[in-house]
Amino acid sequence: MGQDQGGSVTGWIKGLEAGDSAAAQALWERYFTSLTRIASQRLAGRRAGSMEDEEDAALSAFNSFCQGVVRGRFPKLDDRDDLWRLLMVITIRKVSAQVERERARKRGGGHAALPMDLDAIIAGDPTPEFVAVMSEQYDNLLEKLGDDDLRQVAIHRMEGYDRAEIAQLLGCAVRTVARRMELIRKTWAAETE
Amino acid sequence: MMGPTQSPPQQTPSSLTQDHRVNAVCEEFEKAWRADAGPRIEAFLEKAGASDVGDILRELIALEVELRRGRGESPSPEEYLRRFTGWDEEVSGAFSSCSSLPAKTTITLRDTRSATAPPFPGVGMRIGDYEVLGEISRGGMGVVFRARHVHLKRLVALKMVLSGPLATPTDVRRFMAEAQAAASLDHENIVTIHEVGEYLGYPFFTMRLVEGGNLSAHLDRLRDEPHAAARLVARVARAVDFAHRQGFIHRDLKPGNILIDERGSPHVIDFGVAKRAGAESGLTLHGAAVGTPSYMAPEQARGRPGEVTIAADIHGLGAVLYELLTGRPPFRGPTVNDTIIQVLEMEPVPPRKLNPSAPRALEMIALKCLEKKAERRYGSAAELAEDLDRYLRGEPVEAARIGPSGQVARLVRRQPDLAARLFGVGGVLAFTQLNYLVGRNMDLKRHLEVSAVEFLWLALSPLLWWLERHDGGSERARTVWIAADIAFATACIAVLDAGGTPYVGGYTLLIATSGLWSRVRLVWLTTIISIVGFLLLAYPRPAAPTFHPNVIVVLLATTGYVVAQQVRRFQALSAYHDQRPVP
Numbered sequence: 039m040g041q042d043q044g045g046s047v048t049g050w051i052k053g054l055e056a057g058d059s060a061a062a063q064a065l066w067e068r069y070f071t072s073l074t075r076i077a078s079q080r081l082a083g084r085r086a087g088s089m090e091d092e093e094d095a096a097l098s099a100f101n102s103f104c105q106g107v108v109r110g111r112f113p114k115l116d117d118r119d120d121l122w123r124l125l126m127v128i129t130i131r132k133v134s135a136q137v138e139r140e141r142a143r144k145r146g147g148g149h150a151a152l153p154m155d156l157d158a159i160i161a162g163d164p165t166p167e168f169v170a171v172m173s174e175q176y177d178n179l180l181e182k183l184g185d186d187d188l189r190q191v192a193i194h195r196m197e198g199y200d201r202a203e204i205a206q207l208l209g210c211a212v213r214t215v216a217r218r219m220e221l222i223r224k225t226w227a228a229e230t231e
Numbered sequence: 232m233m234g235p236t237q238s239p240p241q242q243t244p245s246s247l248t249q250d251h252r253v254n255a256v257c258e259e260f261e262k263a264w265r266a267d268a269g270p271r272i273e274a275f276l277e278k279a280g281a282s283d284v285g286d287i288l289r290e291l292i293a294l295e296v297e298l299r300r301g302r303g304e305s306p307s308p309e310e311y312l313r314r315f316t317g318w319d320e321e322v323s324g325a326f327s328s329c330s331s332l333p334a335k336t337t338i339t340l341r342d343t344r345s346a347t348a349p350p351f352p353g354v355g356m357r358i359g360d361y362e363v364l365g366e367i368s369r370g371g372m373g374v375v376f377r378a379r380h381v382h383l384k385r386l387v388a389l390k391m392v393l394s395g396p397l398a399t400p401t402d403v404r405r406f407m408a409e410a411q412a413a414a415s416l417d418h419e420n421i422v423t424i425h426e427v428g429e430y431l432g433y434p435f436f437t438m439r440l441v442e443g444g445n446l447s448a449h450l451d452r453l454r455d456e457p458h459a460a461a462r463l464v465a466r467v468a469r470a471v472d473f474a475h476r477q478g479f480i481h482r483d484l485k486p487g488n489i490l491i492d493e494r495g496s497p498h499v500i501d502f503g504v505a506k507r508a509g510a511e512s513g514l515t516l517h518g519a520a521v522g523t524p525s526y527m528a529p530e531q532a533r534g535r536p537g538e539v540t541i542a543a544d545i546h547g548l549g550a551v552l553y554e555l556l557t558g559r560p561p562f563r564g565p566t567v568n569d570t571i572i573q574v575l576e577m578e579p580v581p582p583r584k585l586n587p588s589a590p591r592a593l594e595m596i597a598l599k600c601l602e603k604k605a606e607r608r609y610g611s612a613a614e615l616a617e618d619l620d621r622y623l624r625g626e627p628v629e630a631a632r633i634g635p636s637g638q639v640a641r642l643v644r645r646q647p648d649l650a651a652r653l654f655g656v657g658g659v660l661a662f663t664q665l666n667y668l669v670g671r672n673m674d675l676k677r678h679l680e681v682s683a684v685e686f687l688w689l690a691l692s693p694l695l696w697w698l699e700r701h702d703g704g705s706e707r708a709r710t711v712w713i714a715a716d717i718a719f720a721t722a723c724i725a726v727l728d729a730g731g732t733p734y735v736g737g738y739t740l741l742i743a744t745s746g747l748w749s750r751v752r753l754v755w756l757t758t759i760i761s762i763v764g765f766l767l768l769a770y771p772r773p774a775a776p777t778f779h780p781n782v783i784v785v786l787l788a789t790t791g792y793v794v795a796q797q798v799r800r801f802q803a804l805s806a807y808h809d810q811r812p813v814p
Contacts, residue, residue: 187258207433211301213294214261221250228247 129172292325391435420470446486460555465619472612484547485526525560526550542605549600557585566805578645595630649696660685688719721764730768731778746794758791
């Protein structure tokens, strides 16, 4: 049921609320910067590998988000709508499940254990594998929403806009953005169960 | 009915499906509100299931309160408590949640405007270094403002792209890079882009302000001045050719993108940027149609960006010339889907049919530009301009040289219903002769009879087609045509005494053909007349003992049902595309 990671994530968020949120945001931005660098490298590798029409190199929403970070637009880590937290949790789950499978396959293979809690992940540098899984999960989660209105809100939110800004951008009520965001959060949270 | 006090307590997480239901109701409410349909909460509650009522009420009140505040009203809790007696908890819940929203504190844009100002962005605002002076136009993808550079005091047109196609930052970045590249285009008939910027994540660019409106406003005047129209299109074509040689494709040439200044000179706008802004296929990623595809080339309508070359712009120039000659775009159906089908399959109505005073040479030139196959159009915009010059000098134009096979192909595409009959009946008539000569197992009298019926059918088809055309494709004319077809088919089979043979399969073909008109009623009418025709044939005469006419009747009815179903599906898709709001 995922209570194992739940504990440290909750602790981390609690620490955020209680402590120095500016420091946490700085930590977060440092992490995103290196995450973005890896994502761009992946993207560049994919482009060089295939000489297809650039139009066809369908860029995932995740990569687009990374382009935003490159231009200095970081997601904020400041409220309960934080979808990034959910994406991180889901990615950690997925990666740890993969490692688990790998280990079961070559039992006793002496693999170095991956740090499996959010604190350790944020403190370290993201690995290309981690970024790959994250990007895949992001597309997956967007797909799960099954509705463009919800997807638009999710993408804007992931890019760091707040509710009022999103309402302005989409030309709808703030209440509507809040309601859609709640639906998104619940849909994604269901994935962590 | 469930009382308000028994509604589920807040802390129990409601199920996801319930949330989706509540959300759907609220979305519908807001849509109705924005369409000024004056939605009433009470009416929406009536449709809701008992377990959803509390949640929907709370959400709808909160939504309505916010929307009313946006109009400058100040709704009070008392008013809602009176309106919804017994739902105190929901009303107060709604009010406490709306006051906690940051609506009044963090929306900085709203502070600069009065409560009744148009939604973002508006007059008086600052966008980058530009002050917005007024709105010039508003379309599916964005807004064009008249604006002034704050320091340089230069007047510009500022175009901001607001809608869906540029959903992600990568799209925005690419769009901006392309607009930047297009800023290098320097031609007197192309509106130069000055500056590219971004505002709240939405890209904008500024360009030279051309006073005088776009070509659409000059259509009436130019319709009766073919020389002026030809000169104008030639100038635009030369400008387009200049851009093509620099590697730019416009992809969205239409009268609305050609501005006319006070001296009557044309100025093409949106070079290099129309592509990103959704015009490249007229469809967004999810298949929703953006705007009208009336001016699109078939390769664009097919949605294969890789196939789109400068030939798409030649098509666009042809569409502009066509509209100058006739006053309407070459393809225009009642729905977006119909228009796309016309773009893909139909030949445009020859301009001289719509405006007999249009010169034949210009008709030929426009139709050559509008050829379905890119390689049949002019090889470059310059070639088009030269052909227009030939017309202006009174010389024979290049476009008039079209081979006989090209003309047949054009006729088939232009009149598929007539072509199908001529081909089908003509083929049957030809094989009837062949079979008689080779097989020799039919007496001459019967052969002559059946040949006569077939010949009559073939000869009358153009007349029936003309009647249908003349009547504007009315249901009455089409019914007459259908009835005539079935009568001829029945007569042929009767003469051959072939009521029990596979020839009756011809009826299913006629039913399927009626589906091409996309009208469910016509399909059923055809089915019924076919069944009547068949029954007249089958019952009075003894048939083979294993042949049971009632089975054929069932097959015919089923065919009618299936074709009608296909037509209905097509209509539903058309309606869906048309009702979908442009993002």
